[in-house]
Amino acid sequence: MLKVIKNRMEQGCKTSKYPKEPIQLYKRFRGMPRINASCSQSVIQQCADICPQDCIDTKNKTIDLGRCTFCGQCEVQSKGEFVLFSENFELGAASREHLITGGSLPALAEHSKQHFKKLFGRSLQLRQVSAAGCNSCEADTNVLNTPFFDLSRFGIDFVASPRHADGIHVTGPISRNMTQALLDTYEAVPSPKVVIASGCCSISGGPFYGSDEVVGDLNKLIPVDLYIPGCPPHPLTTLHALLQFFK
Amino acid sequence: MDNLLKIKNGAVVDRNAIPNVSNSVFFSSLAEFVKNDGYIVQFFGYIENGINRLIAVVRNRDLYVIETEVGSSFQSLTGSTSEKFHLFEREIAEQFGIIPEGHPWLKMVRYHKNYTGAPDAFGNDYAKEHIPGNYHYFQVEGESIHEVGVGPVHAGIIEPGHFRFQCAGEEVLHLEIQLGYQHRGIEKMMPSVPQKRWPIICESIAGDTSVGHNLCFSQAVEALASLKVDDKSSIVRSIALELERIANHIGDLGALSGDVAFNPPAAYFGRIRGEFLNLLQVLGGNRFGKGLVRPGGVTHVMEEEQIKIVRAKLHELIPEIEHVCDLLFSATTVLARFENTGIVAHEMAKDLGLVGYAGRACGISYDARVAFPTEYYAHLPANENNTTDGDVNSRASVRREEIMHSMQIILQLLEMYEQIGATTGAVFMKEHSLKANSFVVTINEGWRGELSHCVLTDNNGKVQRYKIKDPSFHNWTGLAMSLRNQGISDFPLCNKSYNLSYCGFDL
Known part of the structure; x- marks a missing residue:
């Protein structure tokens, strides 16, 4: 008992003040890309050529955040001339098109469905389905339950049964072998329900696009309401998206 | 021979x-x-x-x-x-x-x-x-026998897999584990996709072992393309692999504590795990070390500022972790659940070929960092394990010892880093021409145990076969054996003491 108290004193309160106070991530973090549209076409072409995810559109000078793994190779290739990854972790989007970006995203709160805010603004229960996720998306979603993020203080919880849930949060490129289980879980959630695609895998197949063992795009199976890009999304990216979209 | x-x-x-x-x-x-x-x-x-x-x-x-x-x-x-x-x-x-x-x-x-x-x-x-799962599971028959099926979708935020228990009352007679739900076809993809996609795919073989798998991959390409990695980059890679090990072990100790309903260490370790992920982010910009290791070296040079951050954080966390470990491992209610639960006997572990902490907890001392050292491991002291009874307590204790050992060797690596000369700088993924008609196998001690990649090239230097093995491939059977004659309620505890990879197995 004494040890419990001693440890409690040593640990103190570690819960983040976010979103009341902003958080600054370390400068090496790769978040929202800043794109220089006046960059020379040849540099953009070089970036597009080395991009492992083929997510750079040279004509429109955009990056598809639904495909990007934020590996940072284009930043290095262009020496920051075309792309610079900022520390801004606010990347959630309400539509797939918004993720194809020239360097900014529309305000998520304004594009969220208003009836969702009314229905789920005070209490949101989600069922997580990993459909061939590599466990980084899963792990960085799980940390939202640790004391630093303390997700439940916002009335948001991950629950054990789809019957108790208001929606599903899907990670992974959706392997053929998980497709049926994913659809069954979706069916088991009572309507009206929310679908969240988390991580570039569930949005576009991520690193596994093109494999004939994966579906690669959650939208092909069920309609997605909220997109959270990243490989994996930073926990703050997820937290920001959930708060903006539902609160 | x-x-x-x-x-x-x-x-x-x-x-x-x-x-x-x-x-x-x-x-x-x-x-x-x-x-x-x-x-x-x-x-x-x-x-x-x-x-x-x-x-x-x-x-x-x-x-x-x-x-x-x-x-x-x-x-x-x-x-x-x-x-x-x-x-x-x-x-x-x-x-x-x-x-x-x-x-x-x-x-x-x-x-x-x-x-x-x-x-x-x-x-x-x-x-x-x-x-x-279209398969007739092994069945035990008898009047009081019942069957419990769990998964593929589980109650927590974890990967999918199916567990089929044959029970007599509470007692598990047999557990059959059927995986494959995570199969993404990685081995088939590797020879057919452009080289630029390789590291991105390998980092996601198992996202909790991004550094480990990408090390295996990068070392294989380095061998086939005759690339040299300088000492400083080697040290950064070793530090990243150890940070990955610590983060996962700490997270699992917290989860084990939560599984026996002892909440304080679960909360503290849950938060402390994040500190180590953040250190990986300090090194390479991603909490799982994705984008850091590439053939030829690392993409981010560690500079004075990062050294300072890592060192200060370790000095801050070492006493905290010691205290929380002491809290966890001295609580009688915890030990009552940990000890003599999920035992795999030494002989059985040898027969199955268990690796990593699952093997070491059964007295199989094999550690690839010692047996086949890569990167900077030949310069570092080995770890020793004292509790090797093959139960949950041993697996937890081995992890505790490894956390302490890893933190010490990171501090040593930082010192070595400061003492050696300049680095050749950051590297990035490029097209490499690979030696034709060649074979290479790479082995690293990931946090779960022995990781190995194997590459065969054809006459034109194209990859003909890419073979990946995650330690989970050896160890899932160990979990099944742990459950023999255990209460079914001990399954979560046994499972977490191994914490094996579904996607690393399924590929």
């Missing part, structure tokens, strides 16, 4: 030098090797000029390789020699339709159509059937 070729971890071998022996010599050599305290690192099939070939990499104190040609079947060694072969043989059957004759329980590994278009070894038609 005379028939096997001795090789080195991460060194290129000319494929013509690999002993290509007859079937009988191949299998008798393997059987003899494995019976005499030998372990299998890789054992897989590939096709050349329409002929099925099998290649095996085995280890005792050294590494060896041998290969043979087979037709549509071969003699199984699972029943006659050792259980160590069972999954490897099933995998060969599933990937190439080559049947291991006499395998005692031949069943699917990952549920996918084979690479060759040969008739499916199990008679499955994947064009019609998508759902894994």
